[in-house]
Amino acid sequence: MSTARDQVGDNWLDVGMLRDIPRRGARQVVTPWMPIALIRTIDDRVFAIEDRCPHKKGPLSQGIVHGSAVTCPLHNWVIGLESGQVLGPDSGCVKTLAVRNVDGRLYLELPGSNEDAA
Amino acid sequence: MTEQLVIIGNGMAPGRVLEELFEAGNADYQVTIFNAEPRVNYDRIMLSPVLSGEKQFDDIVIHSDEWYAARGVTLHKGKPVIDISRERRIVTALDGTAACYDKLIIATGSTPFVPPIPGHDLDGVITYRDLDDVDTMLEVAANGGHAVVIGGGLLGLEAAAGLTERGMNVTVLHLAPSLMERQLDVAAGYLLEQALIDRGIEVITNANTKQIHGDVGVSGVELEDGQRLEADIVVIAVGIRPNITLAEGAELETNRGVIVDDAMVTSDPNIFAVGECVEHRGQCYGLVAPLYEMARVIARQLGGEDASYTGSSVSTKLKVTGIDVYSAGDFAEDENREEIVLRDAAKRTYKRLTIEEDRIIGVVLFGDARDGPWFFQQLRERRDISESRESLIFGQNYAGGARADPTAAVAALPDDAEICGCNGVCKGKILRAIEANDLNTVDDVRAQTKASSSCGSCTGLVEQLLKLRLGEDFAIDAVKPMCGCTNLSNDDVRRLIVADELKSIQAVMQALEWTTSCGCAKCRPALNYYLLSTWPGEYEDDLQSRFINERAHANIQKDGTFSVVPRMWGGVTSADELRAIADVVDRFEIPTVKCTGGQRIDLLGVKKQDLPAVWADLNAAGMVSGHAYGKALRTVKTCVGTDWCRFGTQDSTGLGVKLEKLMWGSWTPHKVKLAVSGCPRNCAEATCKDLGIICVDSGYEIHLAGAAGMQVKQTQILCNVSTEQDVIEYASAIIQLYREQAHYLDRIHGWLARVGIDTLRAQIVEDSAHRIELFERFLFSQRFSQHDPWAARAHGRESHEYLPLARIARREAPA
Numbered sequence: 047m048s049t050a051r052d053q054v055g056d057n058w059l060d061v062g063m064l065r066d067i068p069r070r071g072a073r074q075v076v077t078p079w080m081p082i083a084l085i086r087t088i089d090d091r092v093f094a095i096e097d098r099c100p101h102k103k104g105p106l107s108q109g110i111v112h113g114s115a116v117t118c119p120l121h122n123w124v125i126g127l128e129s130g131q132v133l134g135p136d137s138g139c140v141k142t143l144a145v146r147n148v149d150g151r152l153y154l155e156l157p158g159s160n161e162d163a164a
Numbered sequence: 165m166t167e168q169l170v171i172i173g174n175g176m177a178p179g180r181v182l183e184e185l186f187e188a189g190n191a192d193y194q195v196t197i198f199n200a201e202p203r204v205n206y207d208r209i210m211l212s213p214v215l216s217g218e219k220q221f222d223d224i225v226i227h228s229d230e231w232y233a234a235r236g237v238t239l240h241k242g243k244p245v246i247d248i249s250r251e252r253r254i255v256t257a258l259d260g261t262a263a264c265y266d267k268l269i270i271a272t273g274s275t276p277f278v279p280p281i282p283g284h285d286l287d288g289v290i291t292y293r294d295l296d297d298v299d300t301m302l303e304v305a306a307n308g309g310h311a312v313v314i315g316g317g318l319l320g321l322e323a324a325a326g327l328t329e330r331g332m333n334v335t336v337l338h339l340a341p342s343l344m345e346r347q348l349d350v351a352a353g354y355l356l357e358q359a360l361i362d363r364g365i366e367v368i369t370n371a372n373t374k375q376i377h378g379d380v381g382v383s384g385v386e387l388e389d390g391q392r393l394e395a396d397i398v399v400i401a402v403g404i405r406p407n408i409t410l411a412e413g414a415e416l417e418t419n420r421g422v423i424v425d426d427a428m429v430t431s432d433p434n435i436f437a438v439g440e441c442v443e444h445r446g447q448c449y450g451l452v453a454p455l456y457e458m459a460r461v462i463a464r465q466l467g468g469e470d471a472s473y474t475g476s477s478v479s480t481k482l483k484v485t486g487i488d489v490y491s492a493g494d495f496a497e498d499e500n501r502e503e504i505v506l507r508d509a510a511k512r513t514y515k516r517l518t519i520e521e522d523r524i525i526g527v528v529l530f531g532d533a534r535d536g537p538w539f540f541q542q543l544r545e546r547r548d549i550s551e552s553r554e555s556l557i558f559g560q561n562y563a564g565g566a567r568a569d570p571t572a573a574v575a576a577l578p579d580d581a582e583i584c585g586c587n588g589v590c591k592g593k594i595l596r597a598i599e600a601n602d603l604n605t606v607d608d609v610r611a612q613t614k615a616s617s618s619c620g621s622c623t624g625l626v627e628q629l630l631k632l633r634l635g636e637d638f639a640i641d642a643v644k645p646m647c648g649c650t651n652l653s654n655d656d657v658r659r660l661i662v663a664d665e666l667k668s669i670q671a672v673m674q675a676l677e678w679t680t681s682c683g684c685a686k687c688r689p690a691l692n693y694y695l696l697s698t699w700p701g702e703y704e705d706d707l708q709s710r711f712i713n714e715r716a717h718a719n720i721q722k723d724g725t726f727s728v729v730p731r732m733w734g735g736v737t738s739a740d741e742l743r744a745i746a747d748v749v750d751r752f753e754i755p756t757v758k759c760t761g762g763q764r765i766d767l768l769g770v771k772k773q774d775l776p777a778v779w780a781d782l783n784a785a786g787m788v789s790g791h792a793y794g795k796a797l798r799t800v801k802t803c804v805g806t807d808w809c810r811f812g813t814q815d816s817t818g819l820g821v822k823l824e825k826l827m828w829g830s831w832t833p834h835k836v837k838l839a840v841s842g843c844p845r846n847c848a849e850a851t852c853k854d855l856g857i858i859c860v861d862s863g864y865e866i867h868l869a870g871a872a873g874m875q876v877k878q879t880q881i882l883c884n885v886s887t888e889q890d891v892i893e894y895a896s897a898i899i900q901l902y903r904e905q906a907h908y909l910d911r912i913h914g915w916l917a918r919v920g921i922d923t924l925r926a927q928i929v930e931d932s933a934h935r936i937e938l939f940e941r942f943l944f945s946q947r948f949s950q951h952d953p954w955a956a957r958a959h960g961r962e963s964h965e966y967l968p969l970a971r972i973a974r975r976e977a978p979a
Contacts, residue, residue, distance in 0.1 A: 061970040070708040073969035108712040110685040117685035126499035
C-alpha cells in the first residue's frame with residue numbers, strides 16, 4: 047500500500063486534517079517564513095494564502111469566508127483565494143501556496159520547494 | 165479465423181460491448197462470459213425503481229438467455245473467476261470451469277465500500293449493489309419497522325426513498341454537513357433535505373456512526389454523540405471501490421482501478437478492461453454514461469477499427485420519483501468563474517450555472533431538471549454562451565428570445581400573465597386596480613391586490629406595471645437592497661423571515677431568491693442576526709457568519725492580538741476581582757491594562773491561543789464576558805447615586821447593576837451602551853448613550869438614541885416613570901423593539917430617525933399591553949442568551965478557533 051505521503055512527494059508538508067477547519071472558515075499555519083491561512087470553502091476546497099492583508103497586515107485567517115474569497119477582519123478588503131489578488135475597488139495581492147488534499151489530509155508546499163512533485 | 169473472446173463480469177459495460185460488437189457485425193469472435201451473479205445481464209441503475217415497486221425484475225433485464233443463445237455466447241452464471249493465467253491465456257472459475265482467450269475483457273465492476281464500524285457484519289446489515297440486496301430489503305420491509313441508511317449520496321438516498329415507499333420508517337445518516345455533497349452545492353443539498361423530510365424520511369447530517377448493535381441480527385445504530393436509532397435493517401451506501409483483486413493477482417498494472425490507456429487496453433496488450441473497475445487518466449467512474457463510451461471504444465477495436473477514449477464529463481440524476489435533481493460538471497466557486505442563480509421560492513426550484521470564460525462548466529438543478537440535458541450538451545460542446553447569457557438560465561424554451569427593456573417586456577405580457585405567484589395575482593388585475601383606485605405606489609398595490617405582499621420577488625414587476633400606467637409620474641422607488649446578493653431591502657428581509665417562518669440562512673436564501681449560492685460578508689452576519697433575534701431558542705447561531713470578534717469573543721487588534729474586557733456590573737469592582745485581573749496580567753504577560761470609556765478594565769495584547777486560559781482564570785474569580793466585542797449590550801455606566809453622593813436622588817448604581825444583569829448576553833443590531841445617572845448633573849453621561857436613565861426626585865427620565873462616536877447625538881426623552889420596575893419594563897421593551905425592527909448595524913439613533921419617536925411613544929408608552937408583550941419577548945429571548953461564552957470556551961468549546969492548525973519549524977521544511 048502506498049501512503050498518502052508517497053502520493054504527494056517529499057516537498058509537501060503534512061499540516062493536518064480537512065475536518066479540523068470549519069466550512070467557510072480558516073485556520074492559521076505558523077511557519078518561519080510567514081503566517082499562512084488555510085481556508086476551507088463551503089464546497090470543501092482548501093486554499094493556502096499568506097495570512098497578512100496587503101492593506102494593513104490584517105490576519106485573513108480571521109475573516110469571513112464567502113464563495114472563493116475572504117474579507118479581511120480589519121478593514122473589509124476582499125481577497126480572492128485562487129489568485130491572492132485583492133478584489134473590488136482596492137488593489138494588491140498576497141502570496142498563494144499550493145495545497146493538496148489527500149483523503150482528508152492536507153499537504154502544503156512551502157517556499158523553496160517549488161518543483162512540482164506531481 | 166474465429167478468435168476466442170472471454171469476458172469476466174456481466175454488468176452493463178460488457179453487455180454494451182457485445183451489443184456494439186454484434187451490431188457492427190464485422191468481427192468474428194466466439195464469446196464466453198463468466199458472471200459471478202447467478203443471472204443474466206440487467207440494468208443495474210434501475211434497481212431503485214424495483215425497490216420502490218415501480219418496476220419488476222423482468223422489466224430491467226437487458227439481455228435474456230435467448231439473446232445469448234441466438235448469438236452463440238456461452239454464459240457461465242454464478243461462476244466467479246479466480247485466476248487469470250496470462251502466459252497460457254486461460255481464465256479459471258471457482259468451480260474449475262476454464263476458458264482460453266485471444267482477447268480478454270476484465271469487467272469486474274466495483275465493490276461497495278463498508279467502513280469498519282463495529283457490528284457491520286451483523287445479519288441485516290447490507291450494501292446496495294445488486295438484486296440480492298434489493299430482495300433482502302424487500303423481505304425486511306414486508307414487516308414494516310425501522311431502516312437506517314448510512315450514506316446520503318445518490319445510492320443511499322434512492323435506497324431510503326424506496327424503503328419509505330415500502331412502508332418503513334427510514335433515517336438517513338450522512339457524514340458530511342449536506343446531502344450529495346459531491347454532486348450538489350449546499351443550497352441544492354438543503355432543498356433536497358427538505359424534500360426528503362417532507363416525505364417522512366429523517367435526515368441526520370454530520371452523523372458519525374459509532375456502532376451497529378444487535379445479537380445476531382441488527383437491532384440499532386449508535387452515533388458518536390450518543391444518539392441511538394432503532395433498526396431492523398441497515399443499508400450501507402458510502403461509496404464504491406473498483407474491484408481489482410483479480411487484475412492484481414494477474415500482475416496487471418493497477419492503482420485505484422485497473423489502469424488502461426486511451427485504447428482501453430491494460431498493461432497486457434491482449435487484455436482490455438471496461439466499466440467501474442477501470443482507472444483511466446487517473447479517473448474512476450461510477451456512472452453509466454462513461455461506461456457506455458468505453459464499451460463503444462472496445463467494440464470498435466475488436467472490430468479492427470481505431471478508436472480511443474479520452475474521458476467523460478458526467479451528469480447525475482437522482483432517481484427518486486417526484487424529486488428532480490440534476491448535476492453535471494464542476495460547480496465549485498472560483499474568482500475566474502461566475503455563477504448564474506435562479507431561485508423560485510413558490511415552485512421550490514433552484515438552478516445554478518457555473519460559467520468560466522463564457523462557457524458552462526457546471527450545472528446544478530433542483531426541483532426542475534428538465535433543462536439539465538440541454539445545459540449539459542452545451543457544457544460538453546464547450547459552447548460559447550456570451551450571446552445567450554441573459555436568458556440562459558431560463559432554459560431551452562426561452563433561448564433566442566430578444567432582450568427588451570424591462571418595461572416593454574412587461575407591456576408585452578398578456579393580461580392573464582401571473583405577476584405575483586404567491587397570491588395568484590395577474591397583470592390585468594393589477595392594472596385595473598391602478599386605474600380604478602388611482603394607485604401611485606407599490607404599497608398601494610400591495611394593499612389593494614396583495615401582489616408583492618408575500619415573498620416580494622415580484623416587486624420589480626409591479627413597479628414596471630406602475631410605470632407603464634403612470635409613465636414618468638412614477639419614479640421607481642429606490643429601495644436600497646441589503647447587499648449585492650438580493651434586491652430586497654433589510655425591512656423586506658426581516659418582514660419575510662417572520663411571515664414565511666424562515667429559520668435558517670439557507671431557507672432565507674432560497675425563499676427570498678438570493679442570487680448567490682453562499683451570500684457575502686455583508687448579508688451573512690445580518691441574516692445570522694435577524695434569524696437569531698427572530699427565532700430565539702430555535703435558530704442555531706452560525707459562527708462562520710459572524711465577524712471574528714463575535715466568533716472569538718474578544719476584540720481583534722491591529723497586530724492580530726486580542727483584547728479582553730471582563731464584565732463589571734454597573735462599573736463596580738472589588739479587591740478580589742482586581743487581584744485576579746492583576747494575576748492574569750502577570751501570568752500571561754499582557755502588555756497593556758487600560759480603563760475604558762465604559763467604566764471597565766481592558767486587557768490589551770492577549771495572544772489568541774491564550775484566550776481560553778485567560779478566561780478560565782477570570783471565570784474562577786467570578787468574572788464573565790463583558791461583550792466589549794459584540795453587537796450586544798456592552799456596558800451600563802453608573803454614578804454612585806444615593807449610596808454616597810450628597811446630590812443623589814435614587815440608587816443609580818443599584819439600578820445600573822440590575823439593568824446590566826437583566827440585559828447582558830443579548831444580541832442586538834449594533835452595540836448598545838447604557839448609563840444611569842443619579843441626578844441631573846449626569847456624571848454617568850447618560851445623555852449620549854443608546855439608552856440613558858436620569859434619576860430625578862420624582863422618579864426616572866428615560867432617554868434614548870444618544871451616541872458619542874463619529875456622530876455626537878444627544879438623547880431624546882421618551883417619558884418619565886416612577887419606579888425601578890417601570891424602568892426595567894420600559895427599557896427592555898425599547899431594546900426588544902429595536903432588536904425586532906432595526907436593520908443590522910443600525911444604532912438606536914439610526915433606527916429612531918427612520919421610525920420616529922412618536923411611533924415609539926405609541927407602541928411603548930401609550931400601549932401598555934404592547935409594552936408588556938415586548939418585555940416578555942425580551943425575557944424569553946434572554947433565556948437562551950445568558951450563558952457565559954467565555955466559560956464554554958474555557959472548557960474547550962470551539963477550541964479550533966484559538967489554535968493554529970500547525971506550527972512548522974525550520975528544520976521540518978523541505979530542503
